[in-house]
Amino acid sequence: MGKTRKWKWGLFFALCLLITAAVLNNPVTKSPIDGAPEPAGTPAPQGPLAGCAVCLDPGHGGYDGGAYGRDSGTPEKELNLDVALRLAGLLRERGAAVTLTRETDTALADAGENRKRRDLQARVDAAASADLFLSIHMNEYRTRSQSGPQVFYRKGQEGSRLLAGVLQQSLNAALSPARPRSAQTGDYYVLRQLAIPAVLVECGFLSNAAEEQKMLDPDYRQRLAQAIADGVEEYWALAPEHKQ
């Protein structure tokens, strides 16, 4: 090999090295999983809830109407779904990844033995990869004087207690109920089965005449959804050690 040829080979190898280095450094070819290029056109979610996966559970559905408006006869299941869909929209706008246990008027198990238990377990299963779980309900009581939103969590779950407290405060501040309630522990199947922060939000009492009228107003349901979304955002902004 003459001098000129050696020089040419040297230049060739140097160029190869440069190209290899450039290819390895190109972020488009880097992927944490398999080296495949990142898909174009799917920007990462942005907003205060980016990275937060929320499972929303509109209570009841299908054969199971839940509570009924004492005056209007409106089933709880309809109002729960409406509030949850409004809330899903607000949370997505803020960057959250939202799944719903149902998006139509259906039970998650509507036939056979133990259908109620299987329905509830399906709601728990839907939250498998979520960071937070919120079950949306409307309350009722035998006397008509009881009113106001109330958030429940499972005793002993610190993340759930914190989430419930923040949500309760947000609901009280936004809706100014006549007698503001405090978040309370409650023994509900869906809360017992979940290890992630999980709460059950009773938006108000369908057995109370004034509150039933409020629930029938879409603007009030939007305010409810807004208050819950604000609470979720506030909770998510807290220190990571609270996100059990």
Ligand SMILES: [Zn+2]
């Ligand atoms: Zn209910």
